[in-house]
Structures are given as C-alpha cells and as structure tokens.
Amino acid sequence: MANIKLTNINKSYGSHHIIKxxxxxxxxxxxxxxxGPSGCGKSTLLRSISGLDQVSSGTMEIDNAVVNDVPPSKRGIAMVFQSYALYPHMSVFENIGFALENQGLPRxxxxxxxxxxxxxxQLTTYLTRLPKALSGGQRQRVAIGRAxxxxxxxxxxDEPLSNLDAALRVQMRMEIAKLKRDLPNTTMVYVTHDQVEAMTMADRIVVLQAGRVxxxxxxxxxxxxxNSVFVxxxxxxxxxxxxTGKPADKLKAKTIGVRPEHFEFSKTATDISGTLDYTEVLGxxxxxxxxxxxxxxxxxEPGRTQYKTGQKLHLKPIAEHVHRFGPDDNRL
Amino acid sequence: MTAQILYAFFTVLLGVGGCFGYFYGSNWLLDRTFPANANNDASAVRNLRIQANIRPWLFLGPALLLLSVYLIFPVIQTVYLSFHDRAGDKYVGLANYKWAFYDDQFRLSIFNNILWLAVVPALCTLMGLIIAVLTDRLWWGNLAKSLIFMPLAISFVGASVIWKFVYDYRGEGQQQIGILNAIVTYFGGDPQVWIALPFWNNFFLMAILVWIQTGFATVILAAALRGIPEDTLEAATIDGAGPFKIFFRIMVPQIYGTILVVWTTITVLVLKIFDIVLTMTNSQWDTSVLANLMFDWMFRGGGDFGRGAAIAIVIMVAVLPIMIWNIRQANAEQKGH
Structure with missing residues (x-):
C-alpha cells in the first residue's frame, strides 16, 4: 500500500522548463x-517519481515519506520501460532475479x-532463454515479471505497449488490467500517448499538456x-x-464542442449545414x-448510413451534450 | 625535383588509367564473348549465368595476383628457407627449429614475448575501458580522449625517441635530463640506467606501447559503451545495483565482444613487436623479442637465413590463430548490429 503525493513539482533541463x-x-x-501529446512531460514526470530524474523543486512523497533525496532503488518502486530494458546477456531467470540478487537474498x-x-x-518454459529468443509480448512479460x-x-x-503490434497491444492491455486486479494494493502509474489505453485501463486519468496538468x-x-478545449x-x-461563429454565439460561447455521436439530422436547414464529403463505413x-x-x-451514425457522398446535410447538435468553451478555451 | 614530380604524376596517371582500362576492357570482352542479347532466350540466360560466374574473378584477379606474389610466395619461401642451411642451399630438416628450441637467446626472446603478451594487451584494454567510462560523462571527456588517442599517430620509432628522453640517464656529476630520473632524484633516490636494468627494463619498453595503444582501446570501447542502451542501466539502478555492479554485471557483458576484439588486436600487434625494442635497446640487456632475434639472424651479424626463417615461422604460427579468431569475432560483432 502506498500513496504518491506530488506538491508543486517543477523540473527544468537548463533553460527548458519541462514540468510546471x-x-x-x-x-x-x-x-x-x-x-498527453509527445513532449508534454508525462515521461519526465514518471521518471521524477522513479527517482531516475531529480526534480528541480517541489516535494515528492511516496507512502507519506518525502523521497526527493531517496535513490530509485530505495523508493519501493518498479519500472517497466518502453523498450523493455531487459539485460540482453542474462537469461529470463537472471533478468527477473537480478533485483533479488542485489537484495542479497539466498539462492x-x-x-x-x-x-x-x-x-x-506463463514464462516457465522460457526461463533459460535469452531475451533475444523471445517475442515482443514475451519480452514485455519478462519486464513486468521483473517488476x-x-x-x-x-x-x-513508461509507454509499455508502444513497441507492440496492434493485436498484441490489445492482448497486453487486458493482461495489465488483469495484473492490476491481481495486485489490488499496488499503486500503478502508467504513461501513454494513446487515449484508448488511458480510457480503458485507468481509474483516473491525468491529462498533461506542455508540462501542466x-x-x-x-x-x-x-x-x-x-474542462478545456484541449482535454x-x-x-x-x-x-x-x-x-465557432454563429452557432457558438447563439449559446454565448466562443467555441462549442460536439462529439460525433451527438448530432441529429434535420430535414430543414440549420445553422450547421454542409455537404457530405466522404464516408467511412466500419459496420x-x-x-x-x-x-x-x-x-x-x-x-x-450507428450501423450503415443512408446518405450519399455529395448530399446536402443539415446537422443539429443535441442540446444537452453540447460543451461550451469561453475565449480562454476553458469550460463555461 | 621537377622531374620527380612529373614521374610521380605519370606513374599515378598510368596506374589509375591502367586499372580503369583493365576493368573496363575485361568487362567489355566478357560481354562480347558471352552476349546477353543472344539469338534465343535459353542461350541468353546461360550467357548471363556464365558472366556472373566469371566477372568476380576478373575484378578480383589483379588483387589476388599481387597478394600471391607479395604475401603467399614469401610465406612459402620462408617455410622453404627454414628447412635449409644458413645460405639456403642444403636441406637440413628440423635442425633450425631444434637449434631454436635449445638456444638461450631464443628462449629469452620467447619469455620476453610472453611477458609482453601478458602485460600490454591487458593493460591497454583495462586502461582503455576505465578511461572510456570516466570520460563518457565529462564535458571535456572528448578532449581528454583526443589527447590520449594522439600517440597512436606517432610511429613506434618516434615514440621510442620521445621515451628515450623519459628514461635518459646521465653519468655522475651531470645534470639528469630524463623526467623519470628527475622525479627519482627529487624524492631523494639515486638515478638509474632504466633501460639497462635486466628484467625490469622490459616493462619500461612495454610502457611505450601501452602509451601508444591505450588511445586505440579507449576510442573503440567508448563507442561500444555509447551503444549500451541507457535504459538497461536505469533498470539496473532501479533493481538496486550499485555503480560497480552495474559496471561489471550490466555494462561489461554487453560490450564483451568488443573488449575481446580490442584485446586480440593488440595481442597480434604485440606478437610482432620490433621497432620499440630495436630503437630503445637494440635487444641488449636481455630485452630481445622474437622479431628482433629473427632480424638479427636474417640480416645482421647472424647471417643465417635458415634460423631467421625458422623464427619467422614461429612468430607466424603464434599470430595466425589469434588473427583468425579476431577476424571472426569482428565479423560476428558487425553482424550483431
């Protein structure tokens, strides 16, 4: 059991202010x-929690203890890297056991x-193999095993699934979700640029942009x-x-946001009329x-669509699902 | 002077032109003899296949020929000489090798060579590795590496002349100008004739080669260290490994192949060591090594082609396996990346 508390964390590399x-x-x-998008500081923030990067200011607490000056190995954390970071010269067994060996545990x-x-x-049959003799998914599992x-x-x-192909990514996503279920007391912090991963796995999501939450x-x-146009x-x-423009003005907003599923079609002309340019039918x-x-x-539109390319369409947002944003791009 | 430059110019012109002419001409001849646009498809295909089989040999031919004349033939000739007497006329069987086996000077040279082999490659590789690790994280690391690399550009003879001053000894009553004696006398010691101290003088000569070759080891190993994925080191940090454990258990095993290549490359160099000994001591004071012994028997006072050739063959047989292993290892390394 461990909570993590970040208070006014800042991180700069030279003149670059990464975490604000x-x-x-x-x-x-x-x-x-x-x-968050690449370069938003999400990996840096994770590395600050791990202790691989020192924060420039602010307090970092793990399990109610300030860990600013505690080395990574003493923070009670484990990390899974994007590249897996397996030791290429060690067998799967040695890779997983290296941390225990460092703790001085008996053989x-x-x-x-x-x-x-x-x-x-499910790595039992691979324990004597070297990482290079494993598939991407197996390597990922070894990295998780090490943790x-x-x-x-x-x-x-740290973006653990971005090196896997699409099918394997879905499978590993489920395995990590299952792992979380099996280890309910373990706090997990997961960095990704893929909002689908965020939506499907997270208890809570932290959206970052340019070093800010x-x-x-x-x-x-x-x-x-x-709460903002960005999110x-x-x-x-x-x-x-x-x-923007007239439909937004009518609702006293600078910008209004409407999700693709929150439109209705109108027989008569509306504020938002246009021609159908292109359709993607996914089934x-x-x-x-x-x-x-x-x-x-x-x-x-659910299912198939009856509309043809080039056809004139009149769109009407469903009022209760319209998001209104002010001139500062924040929610009104 | 002008004539020489002109000669050089025409030689280059003739050489390059000749090469070009040969490759172009032989290729043209091949195309003409086995035309690809033959009357029927079957013979066109056949001709193309013949062309593909012959062309590499045409292009490799001159190089193979030169290599045979200047490399293979001398080896055969040396083997031949090693089984003949001092003038190279009379067959004497293994007599020259037998002589070498019982000769004190030969035994001393072998012993010195083994000393060199034990010390120089190990010291160069070790110091290269340490310097590569230490300079990797410093902003002036590249400058330091360049300075350490510089002696590699100096010839062995040049380096020996420099180090002669380091070990210089002046007779009693004279000012010592060698830095080593200067240091010794500063601390109250007596100046020594360093290169004439039997046994230890070997190590003073080795220092020169270490000074030259450490830069080579440093540069190659530094590049290999750069190739280690940073996150394996970070993962090891999180796994609780200290700096020494990370160095020996994570870094060194990942560049093990490169370390071996550096080690064996220097080993081959050390087996052939000649210039430093010749320049520094001329094999005196028990510093002789095989190459110098061979040189002495072949071309100097010895005047015995048979014995000189036998020593040369001993050196070649010693170098060959390391050389082959080294080339294989280097190829394997390249395939790995």
Whole structure:
C-alpha cells in the first residue's frame, strides 16, 4: 500500500522548463494514467517519481515519506520501460532475479520467487532463454515479471505497449488490467500517448499538456465534462468537433464542442449545414465527414448510413451534450 | 625535383588509367564473348549465368595476383628457407627449429614475448575501458580522449625517441635530463640506467606501447559503451545495483565482444613487436623479442637465413590463430548490429 503525493513539482533541463508546478494526489492502489501529446512531460514526470530524474523543486512523497533525496532503488518502486530494458546477456531467470540478487537474498529463495512469477506470467518454459529468443509480448512479460518479483508498492509503466503490434497491444492491455486486479494494493502509474489505453485501463486519468496538468478525473468524467478545449479534443476518438461563429454565439460561447455521436439530422436547414464529403463505413458505425462553413465536421451514425457522398446535410447538435468553451478555451 | 614530380604524376596517371582500362576492357570482352542479347532466350540466360560466374574473378584477379606474389610466395619461401642451411642451399630438416628450441637467446626472446603478451594487451584494454567510462560523462571527456588517442599517430620509432628522453640517464656529476630520473632524484633516490636494468627494463619498453595503444582501446570501447542502451542501466539502478555492479554485471557483458576484439588486436600487434625494442635497446640487456632475434639472424651479424626463417615461422604460427579468431569475432560483432 502506498500513496504518491506530488506538491508543486517543477523540473527544468537548463533553460527548458519541462514540468510546471504539478501537484497530484495518487491514492493507494489506484491505477493512474498520464496521457498527453509527445513532449508534454508525462515521461519526465514518471521518471521524477522513479527517482531516475531529480526534480528541480517541489516535494515528492511516496507512502507519506518525502523521497526527493531517496535513490530509485530505495523508493519501493518498479519500472517497466518502453523498450523493455531487459539485460540482453542474462537469461529470463537472471533478468527477473537480478533485483533479488542485489537484495542479497539466498539462492533458493530467489529461485522460488522467480519461478512463481514465471508461472504467473506463463514464462516457465522460457526461463533459460535469452531475451533475444523471445517475442515482443514475451519480452514485455519478462519486464513486468521483473517488476512483480520485487513486490514493489508502486509500479511505473513508461509507454509499455508502444513497441507492440496492434493485436498484441490489445492482448497486453487486458493482461495489465488483469495484473492490476491481481495486485489490488499496488499503486500503478502508467504513461501513454494513446487515449484508448488511458480510457480503458485507468481509474483516473491525468491529462498533461506542455508540462501542466490540464485535468484529472475518471475516464467518463473527462469524456463527459472536459474542462478545456484541449482535454475535450484529446479524449475521445474520433475527435470532438469544435464549432465557432454563429452557432457558438447563439449559446454565448466562443467555441462549442460536439462529439460525433451527438448530432441529429434535420430535414430543414440549420445553422450547421454542409455537404457530405466522404464516408467511412466500419459496420458497427459509420463516420460521415461533412464540410460546413465552420470547417469539416465528423458525425457518427450507428450501423450503415443512408446518405450519399455529395448530399446536402443539415446537422443539429443535441442540446444537452453540447460543451461550451469561453475565449480562454476553458469550460463555461 | 621537377622531374620527380612529373614521374610521380605519370606513374599515378598510368596506374589509375591502367586499372580503369583493365576493368573496363575485361568487362567489355566478357560481354562480347558471352552476349546477353543472344539469338534465343535459353542461350541468353546461360550467357548471363556464365558472366556472373566469371566477372568476380576478373575484378578480383589483379588483387589476388599481387597478394600471391607479395604475401603467399614469401610465406612459402620462408617455410622453404627454414628447412635449409644458413645460405639456403642444403636441406637440413628440423635442425633450425631444434637449434631454436635449445638456444638461450631464443628462449629469452620467447619469455620476453610472453611477458609482453601478458602485460600490454591487458593493460591497454583495462586502461582503455576505465578511461572510456570516466570520460563518457565529462564535458571535456572528448578532449581528454583526443589527447590520449594522439600517440597512436606517432610511429613506434618516434615514440621510442620521445621515451628515450623519459628514461635518459646521465653519468655522475651531470645534470639528469630524463623526467623519470628527475622525479627519482627529487624524492631523494639515486638515478638509474632504466633501460639497462635486466628484467625490469622490459616493462619500461612495454610502457611505450601501452602509451601508444591505450588511445586505440579507449576510442573503440567508448563507442561500444555509447551503444549500451541507457535504459538497461536505469533498470539496473532501479533493481538496486550499485555503480560497480552495474559496471561489471550490466555494462561489461554487453560490450564483451568488443573488449575481446580490442584485446586480440593488440595481442597480434604485440606478437610482432620490433621497432620499440630495436630503437630503445637494440635487444641488449636481455630485452630481445622474437622479431628482433629473427632480424638479427636474417640480416645482421647472424647471417643465417635458415634460423631467421625458422623464427619467422614461429612468430607466424603464434599470430595466425589469434588473427583468425579476431577476424571472426569482428565479423560476428558487425553482424550483431
């Protein structure tokens, strides 16, 4: 059990201010996902928690103890790297057991623990192999095994799935979710740029942009009540539509945001009329790309669509699902 | 002077032109003899296959020929000489090798060579590794590496002349100008004739080669260290390994292949060591090594082609396996990346 508390954390490399005054309260046993575009500082923030990077100012607490000056190995954390960071010259067994060896555990105990973890991750038959003789998914599992075996209170994941192909990514996503279920007391912090991973795995999501926390909340909170244009645009796929001009003025907003599924079609002309440019039919849904005077809008229709390319469409946002944003791009 | 420059110019012109002419001409001849646009498809295919089989040999031919004349033939000739008497006329069987086996000077040279082999490659590689690690994280590390690399550009003879001053000894009553004696006398010791101290003088000569070759080891190993994925080191940090454990358990095993290549490259060099001994001591005071012994028997006072050749063969047989292993290892390294 370990909570993590960040208070006014700043991090600069020379003149580059990467993390700007981040404060965050991560509860014990929570699965937190840091999400944001590349360069937003999410990995740096994770590395600051791990201790691999020193913070420039602010306090970092793990399990109610300030850890600013505590070395990574003493923070009770384990980390899974994007590249897996397996030791190429060591067998799977040695890779998983290295941390235990450093703790000075007797051989027999290391063997017992590594084999238990190997079994848990279906690696038993691979324990004598070198990492280069494993598939991507197996390597990922070894990296996770290395974290589990230490019994760390906090797991840090740095984009662990971005090197895997799409099918394997979905599978590993489920395995990590299952791992979280099996280790309910372990706090997990997970960094990704993929909002689908964030939405599907997180208890709470932290959206970062340019080193600042934009919003913290459960996936549905962020989806339903984004507090800024940035969060609204980042969470959800396809992206939320942003409309300015007359339809926004009418609602006393600078910008209004409407998700693709929150449009109705009208028989008569509306504020938002345009021609259907292009359709993507996925079977379960269809995406209609409508070119309007305020720009290209995406509309989601369940199942197949009856509309033809080139057809004139009149769109009407469903009033209760319209997000209003002011001139500062914040929610009104 | 002008004539010489002109000669050089025409030689280059003739050489390059000749090469060009040969490759172009032989290729043209091949194309003409086995035309690819033959009357029917079957013979065109056949001709193309013949062309592909012959062309490499045409292009490699001159190089192979020169290599045979200047490398393979001398080896055969040396083997031949080693089984003949001092003038190279009469077959004497293994007599020259037998002589070497019982000769004190030969035994001393072998012993010295083994000393060199034990000390120089190990010391160069070790110091290269330490310097590479230490300079990796410093902003002036590259400058330091360049300075350490510089002696590699100096010829062995040049380096020996420099080090002669380091070990210089002046007779009693004269001012000592060698830095080593200067240091010794500063601390109250007596000046020594360093290069004439039997046994220890070997190490003073080795210091010169270490000074030259450490830069080579440093540069190669530094590049290998850069190739170690940073996150394996970070993972080890999180796994609780200290700096020494990270160095020996994570870094060194990952560049093990490169360390061996550096080690064996220097080993081959050391087996052939000649210039430093010749320049510094001329094999006196028990510093003789095989190459110098060979030189003495072959071209100097010895005047015995048979014995000189036998020593040369001993050196070659010693170098060959290391050389082959080294080339294989280097190829394997390149394939790995």
């Amino acid at each position: 005054d981040v404060s965050l309260d991560i509860k014990s046993g929570e699965f937190i996902v840091f999400v 027999a105990e290391i063997k017992k623990k590594v084999e238990a973890v190997g079994e848990m991750l 589990i075996v230490r019994g760390a209170k906090v797991f840090l994941f 934009m919003q913290v909340g459960t996936p549905m909170e962020l989806y339903e009540n984004p 609204a645009g980042f969470i959800g796929s396809p992206k939320m539509n942003f409309i 379960s849904d269809s995406f209609l790309y409508v070119s309007t005077p305020t720009g290209m809008l995406t509309v989601r």
